[in-house]
Amino acid sequence: MVDRANRPSALSAPKASAPGAQVDIVGQGGSQKVVATLSSGESVEVLLFGATVTSWKSNGGQTENLWLSEKADLTGSKAVRGGIPVVFPVFGPPPKSGHATSSLPQHGFARASRWDFLGKSDTEDASETNSVKLDFGLDKSGLSEDARKAWPLDFGLVYSVTLSKGTLQTVMTVRNEGEESFEFQFLLHSYWKIQDISKVTVTGLSGTEYVDKVLDATTHQQKDNSLKFTGEVDRVYKAIPQDTTSILEDGKPRFDVIRDNVKDTVTWNPWIEKAKAMGDFSPDDGYKTMVCIEIGAVDGWQKLEKGEVWEGGQLVKSLL
Numbered sequence: 001m002v003d004r005a006n007r008p009s010a011l012s013a014p015k016a017s018a019p020g021a022q023v024d025i026v027g028q029g030g031s032q033k034v035v036a037t038l039s040s041g042e043s044v045e046v047l048l049f050g051a052t053v054t055s056w057k058s059n060g061g062q063t064e065n066l067w068l069s070e071k072a073d074l075t076g077s078k079a080v081r082g083g084i085p086v087v088f089p090v091f092g093p094p095p096k097s098g099h100a101t102s103s104l105p106q107h108g109f110a111r112a113s114r115w116d117f118l119g120k121s122d123t124e125d126a127s128e129t130n131s132v133k134l135d136f137g138l139d140k141s142g143l144s145e146d147a148r149k150a151w152p153l154d155f156g157l158v159y160s161v162t163l164s165k166g167t168l169q170t171v172m173t174v175r176n177e178g179e180e181s182f183e184f185q186f187l188l189h190s191y192w193k194i195q196d197i198s199k200v201t202v203t204g205l206s207g208t209e210y211v212d213k214v215l216d217a218t219t220h221q222q223k224d225n226s227l228k229f230t231g232e233v234d235r236v237y238k239a240i241p242q243d244t245t246s247i248l249e250d251g252k253p254r255f256d257v258i259r260d261n262v263k264d265t266v267t268w269n270p271w272i273e274k275a276k277a278m279g280d281f282s283p284d285d286g287y288k289t290m291v292c293i294e295i296g297a298v299d300g301w302q303k304l305e306k307g308e309v310w311e312g313g314q315l316v317k318s319l320l
């Protein structure tokens with residue numbers, strides 16, 4: 001699925017421009033975003049702040065696939081509530097002490113840093129003209145002073161967002177550009193837009209162990225092949241053997257989320273009380289129309305030695 005050999009190196013120049021896609025940079029300051037639209041109408045919007053995908057429309061531009069809070073801060077002051085925030089280099093609250101990420105905020109700095117737009121390019125399949133790849137880059141020089149102090153390592157991230165007719169691919173490349181090795185976690189905190197959470201089932205997790213953060217933070221086993229949402233869910237599924245997790249509505253496939261070189265997936269819905277408690281979550285009953293299926297590498301740590309590169313991400317099919 002992902003051509004590792006042809007990935008751009010961290011912060012390298014983009015390839016030639018893509019035919020058939022309109023790409024614009026719109027807005028000012030912290031609200032600046034890249035908007036790409038295919039000639040067939042599908043579109044994607046990526047806020048430079050956090051390289052957060054805030055909209056993905058398929059079906060000729062008719063179907064919005066991402067949930068975005070009505071109170072999401074889109075000004076570059078705060079991580080976005082909705083879309084696809086990028087979690088790096090730590091997932092959740094960092095280890096209390098003794099780890100290089102310990103002084104970072106929850107979910108790390110990537111979602112709250114301004115990224116560079118590196119450019120648009122053709123996809124790897126030259127015959128597939130109706131698609132466009134957008135590359136975004138972040139390195140040490142793009143961090144706030146606080147984040148740089150908390151994680152003073154030399155790294156280069158390239159995040160590639162590829163829009164095709166019925167799919168969106170989002171892939172991260174992490175490069176160790178320093179002298180010392182470092183450890184990281186990575187997750188794509190994707191908020192999928194659905195019609196009615198009471199009709200949603202998630203499949204493709206059976207037989208997998210998960211940590212239930214709502215129940216008791218201990219490990220359980222997913223016995224059947226369908227996860228339903230009848231209350232708050234916050235689970236970390238680890239080392240999932242199969243590549244695809246599917247979201248069904250009313251028994252009909254809605255999204256296929258395909259992991260690429262990552263093994264873990266978080267399932268999250270805040271439900272009534274937690275949704276109300278979040279100042280930037282709106283409307284209050286918005287939990288009914290979203291489900292987070294978040295692929296990543298969060299069980300333990302990925303280690304990169306000097307000069308090494310890691311890559312992982314997702315391919316998502318919108319099946320409406």
Ligand SMILES: O=P(O)(O)OC[C@H]1O[C@@H](O)[C@H](O)[C@@H](O)[C@@H]1O
Pocket residue numbers: 092106107189213234235266268294
């Ligand atoms: O409010 P935040 O930092 O965006 O996090 C939202 C949720 O993100 C999920 O990935 C975590 O598993 C939850 O525990 C957390 O509540």
